[in-house]
Amino acid sequence: MKRHFLLLFALLLCSQWLVAQEEDLLSMLGEEKTTDYATASFKTNRIINGHSIENTAAGVLDFKISHRFGPVRQGVYDMFGLDAATIRIGFDYGITDRLMIGVGRNGNEKIIDGFAKYRILRQSTGKRNMPISLSYLIDGQIKTLKFSDAERDNKFTSRLYYTHQLLLARKFSKGLSLQLMPTLVHRNLVPTRDENNDVLAIGIGGRTKLTKRVALNVEYYYVPEGQISTTYANSLSIGFDIETGGHVFQLHFTNTNAMSYKGFITETPEDWFFKNDEGRMLSGIRFGFNVSRVFTVKKPKGLE
Amino acid sequence: MQKFIFVFAALFLLGNSGYAQKLFTRDAKIKFSSDTPMEKIEGLNKSGTCVLDAATGKMEWKVLIKGFLFEKALMQEHFNENYLESSTFPNAQFKGQITNLSEINFSQDGKYTAKAGGKLTIHGVERDVNVEGTVKVSKGSVEVLSNFVVKPEDYKITIPSLVKDNIAKEIKVVVSAVLQPLKS
Numbered sequence: 001m002k003r004h005f006l007l008l009f010a011l012l013l014c015s016q017w018l019v020a021q022e023e024d025l026l027s028m029l030g031e032e033k034t035t036d037y038a039t040a041s042f043k044t045n046r047i048i049n050g051h052s053i054e055n056t057a058a059g060v061l062d063f064k065i066s067h068r069f070g071p072v073r074q075g076v077y078d079m080f081g082l083d084a085a086t087i088r089i090g091f092d093y094g095i096t097d098r099l100m101i102g103v104g105r106n107g108n109e110k111i112i113d114g115f116a117k118y119r120i121l122r123q124s125t126g127k128r129n130m131p132i133s134l135s136y137l138i139d140g141q142i143k144t145l146k147f148s149d150a151e152r153d154n155k156f157t158s159r160l161y162y163t164h165q166l167l168l169a170r171k172f173s174k175g176l177s178l179q180l181m182p183t184l185v186h187r188n189l190v191p192t193r194d195e196n197n198d199v200l201a202i203g204i205g206g207r208t209k210l211t212k213r214v215a216l217n218v219e220y221y222y223v224p225e226g227q228i229s230t231t232y233a234n235s236l237s238i239g240f241d242i243e244t245g246g247h248v249f250q251l252h253f254t255n256t257n258a259m260s261y262k263g264f265i266t267e268t269p270e271d272w273f274f275k276n277d278e279g280r281m282l283s284g285i286r287f288g289f290n291v292s293r294v295f296t297v298k299k300p301k302g303l304e
Numbered sequence: 305m306q307k308f309i310f311v312f313a314a315l316f317l318l319g320n321s322g323y324a325q326k327l328f329t330r331d332a333k334i335k336f337s338s339d340t341p342m343e344k345i346e347g348l349n350k351s352g353t354c355v356l357d358a359a360t361g362k363m364e365w366k367v368l369i370k371g372f373l374f375e376k377a378l379m380q381e382h383f384n385e386n387y388l389e390s391s392t393f394p395n396a397q398f399k400g401q402i403t404n405l406s407e408i409n410f411s412q413d414g415k416y417t418a419k420a421g422g423k424l425t426i427h428g429v430e431r432d433v434n435v436e437g438t439v440k441v442s443k444g445s446v447e448v449l450s451n452f453v454v455k456p457e458d459y460k461i462t463i464p465s466l467v468k469d470n471i472a473k474e475i476k477v478v479v480s481a482v483l484q485p486l487k488s
Contacts, residue, residue: 025355025364026397028486029328032353036370036394040385057377174391212386213464245467246378296376303348303373 038123038133041169041177044248044292045092045100045117047205047219048237049256049264053133053169053179055119056094056102059298064090064104068257068288071270081286088259093297104259111260115139123170132170139163141260158189163261165203175209183221185265196227201265207241215241217252221265228266233284235268250290257286325359327446327483334367334479336454338472345379345471347372354481356448358410361402363420363448365479366395387461393428400433413442420450429459437479446483451476 042052070084090104098119121134141161169179181203239252256264270284332352338345352367369390374380384390400422437450
């Protein structure tokens with residue numbers, strides 16, 4: 001009996017091997033679980049005015065030239081606002097794949113801005129599952145415009161503005177990404193006592209791909225009432241990202257002339273459509289664009 | 305009793321057949337380059353999977369598209385987003401057969417010319433391919449190498465006219481794998 005059992009066992013082993021032969025070779029290895037991170041939720045690290053969840057890759061320098069123009073309603077005389085251009089020239093740099101920094105100079109109010117953005121969570125599936133991406137942004141702005149009243153005891157600190165922002169994003173599909181941006185803008189000096197030094201705002205942004213190389217972006221910042229003067233509006237921007245190999249062109253319509261956080265969140269001049277004092281319907285829509293060009297400064301490791 | 309142990313051992317050995325028949329690696333190198341006067345584009349993936357059954361000559365390769373590294377991060381993004389569409393087609397794969405198996409002796413050191421034929425799947429498009437390569441056997445380790453050319457248009461990878469001078473019509477691919485015995 002015992003002998004028969006052994007023989008049976010041996011045959012069994014043998015037959016198992018024969019079965020294994022028939023199988024797919026790769027499936028014999030078993031699936032190795034890897035983490036698949038969501039990439040390219042947005043085309044660049046800005047949605048339109050504010051930041052997107054994307055970071056500049058480590059060792060890459062991103063040179064940005066951005067313009068905002070005057071209201072389109074001014075017509076041919078001002079070339080639909082093109083004569084009233086403000087510019088921001090900036091450089092972004094990726095220190096690691098999680099940390100990036102940047103500086104820029106805005107023509108509007110002669111603001112110099114600087115920021116650091118850190119990727120806390122990355123949306124992923126597979127071995128590690130994470131439904132959202134989360135980043136933290138800190139941005140400081142210095143207004144270098146001459147003080148309006150030179151006689152007053154003007155302090156340097158009155159020139160400073162700070163922004164803290166959380167970026168929560170999810171790439172829902174290949175073509176759709178959405179983002180929420182709870183934001184705090186701190187202003188050391190405000191024009192009147194009625195305005196808050198700390199302004200809380202919530203931003204919402206999204207991207208949908210129209211073709212492989214063209215995407216539609218929307219960005220809206222809502223400032224709950226009672227924090228800023230009622231003469232200011234919430235900023236709404238709609239634009240297209242067009243990618244041409246080395247460049248990304250972002251062409252958009254917006255109602256703000258500022259590219260600094262304190263500017264487009266707390267000082268957007270007009271709504272997209274509004275009635276003036278005489279009751280005439282006017283539009284505050286302006287044209288603008290960002291052009292981004294990247295340069296690889298430090299080559300990534302692991303290429304040899 | 306002893307006789308049966310012998311039968312058992314013989315059968316077991318037959319199962320594993322002296323030389324370890326199945327060889328594999330998860331560190332296969334896949335490198336491709338596109339050379340044009342305008343631009344040189346290179347991608348490297350060092351974590352491809354390759355399994356070879358030395359007894360039958362059956363061979364399979366698989367590589368994760370997202371795992372290709374480029375010198376320029378933007379190239380890598382475009383490669384995934386616009387050309388290979390890695391979110392839809394995450395892998396490239398080869399399933400085939402060494403066709404001149406009788407000319408290769410896996411238990412004797414040497415360098416053998418190998419021919420392989422099978423199906424190469426890239427960007428969701430499966431095509432029959434025949435490639436030549438080398439099998440190097442030395443001190444029990446087996447290394448498989450091959451160079452071949454892939455045409456993007458064969459795999460429905462469309463290149464917009466704006467960058468058609470920057471991307472080669474024929475992409476050179478180099479694959480290499482140092483294989484280890486697979487213990488199953």
